[in-house]
Amino acid sequence: MKYTVPRGTRDLLPEQAEVFRHMEVTAAELARIYGYHELRTPMFEHSELFERGVGESTDIVEKEMYTFSDRGERSLTLRPEGTAPVVRAVVEHKLYNGPMPLKLFYWGPMFRYERPQAGRYRQFWQFGIEMFGAEGPRADVEVIALGWRWFQQLGIETELVMNSIGCPECRAQYRQVLIEYLRKQELCANCVGRIDRNPLRVLDCKHKECQRRLEQAPLISEHLCQPCADHFQAVQTGLDQLEISYRLDGRLVRGLDYYNRTTFEYKTKELGAQDALGGGGRYDGLVELLGGPTVPAVGFALGVDRIELLCSASAGAETPRSGLFLVATGETTKKADQWLYSLREQGVAVQADLLERSFKAQFKQADRNNCRYALIFGPDELARGEAEVRDLETGKQTAVALEKLTEHILALEGVK
Structure with a gap:
């Protein structure tokens, strides 16, 4: 039998591993400069953590998780993303009782059962930043700026795309308006099943016909309450002061249920359809949802494998001699x-x-x-x-x- 890596995984050969090492060292040093400390969580968690934290109606939970039962009949899942495990650790160890804001970062492999393609694997790596205890817009700006700076250090040009999906209060009003619109459209079976359960997930559908019918959908930006509108405007002002350019996209909702207010993505023009390099946003209710007190939070997760493609392309044969x-x-x-x-x-x-x-x-x-x-x-x-x-x-x-x-x-x- 000829042994090969499982579908959707890969070996990091020495040259690729060197690029990965450079990316990780650069990320860790930048996080240190910004005052973040590393946290390492297990590669598998109780399945309920992701079902509750990520959202049962998300693609991740419905289609993409590697879930298994151990010998004690406990349902466990290889972590598909990093934020829920970090929040679980914050709650379990009561890290919210320490000095605030609590600033953490992680770097490690995640697992999703997806269709493999360039820069997308079933085992993939993420660099993530999480800040707890700061609810003001300056926290959002710092997190976004840290990610932006990392791309600069790696020599990668990116486009920052942003939106605000509001808070539970203003989103409830928008939800009714959106449901009324969606019920009049011919959508895929997946979207039809989500209209009443989680209509914002419909906006994240990748089906081309659904995307076409969603072009005229009402925007959450038109239904923000005044505090949410003021918060988002302050984030934009903060980025303007740092001369970080961005584009507003009223349909950007991200693929996870825990987000509120600011959401953002970093994109590239260099990888065709696979243009998203990662993103994040604010998740003020997740700590409480997973058993802790009310603690505001904001963070991001960036796809290291896809970014590595850009680093390898830009590095070429320019590695300096050493040793x-x-x-x-x-x-x-x-x-x-x-x-x-x-x-x-x-x-x-x-x-x-x-x-x-x-x-x-x-x-x-x-x-x-x-x-x-x-x-x-x-x-x-x-x-x-x-x-x-x-x-x-x-x-x-x-x-x-x-x-x-x-x-x-x-x-x-x-x-x-």
């Missing part, structure tokens, strides 16, 4: 190995030949490994108490006394 390759043969390898491990303990990235190849072959390997320098231990050099350091980018070669070698290497650019 050392230690070149030695025969008896000189014994002395060289002492330096190999000594330099590694100093934090220097050092590679070495383990196949006893010739000097020429080792230089070729150093080039293939994209090393910046070759550290050469030849018998003549060692007899003089020296080693040679060659810059593989410029070709310049320098003889360095062994007693000064560590100091010399640590002063080089690109060795760590």
Whole structure:
């Protein structure tokens, strides 16, 4: 039998894993600068958490969850998204009793049974930000700006799309107006089943005929109460002050039931129909829904796999050379190995030949490994108490006394 990865999954080969690592390090450092702390939750949770938190009428719960029963007949689900588990952890550990706002981030794999396509997998990765305890529009602006800044750091151009879906009070009025409109339309069976249960989910339908009939649907922006309208206007003003451009879309509702007020998405023109890179919004009622007190919250989740496609395309062959390759043969390898491990303990990235190849072959390997320098231990050099350091980018070669070698290497650019 020929073994392959399951449909909808993939191996991250070394070059892809390097891009992922760069993305994760950049995300974690940016989150730290903004005052966020990492939280890691289990990869599976009780199924009821997502049924209640995400919403029973969402595509995720109805069609896409990986759910199984364990030997204790408990229904468990591989997490399809990150916000509900984070909120569960906040409630379970009473993190809401600490200093506010509580600012958390996560990075990890999620699982959904979807049709695989470019940038969409059944096991996929997300970078998420969650802020608890701040109900004002400045919190929304900070979260949106953090995501925007991450894309800037990765060299990715994005379009920010925003809407407000109001609060339970103004949404109740809009719900009746929307239901009246939807009942007059010829919609797919899925949408018909959602009209009375959750009419806002109909706006998220991807069926082309439904999208056409929804073009004239009433907009939630026309039914916002004054506090919600003021909140959304303040978010726009805050983004204007930061010179973050955006486009308003009155039909943007996102695919999860817990959102209220601000919703947003980051989009790209580089991936065709798969243009959404992630998004988020405000979810002021979710902590209470999952057993905690009333705690306002806002956050986002970004699709790392799809973003990685853009990072790989922009990276090309521009990865800078870095680190050392230690070149030695025969008896000189014994002395060289002492330096190999000594330099590694100093934090220097050092590679070495383990196949006893010739000097020429080792230089070729150093080039293939994209090393910046070759550290050469030849018998003549060692007899003089020296080693040679060659810059593989410029070709310049320098003889360095062994007693000064560590100091010399640590002063080089690109060795760590």
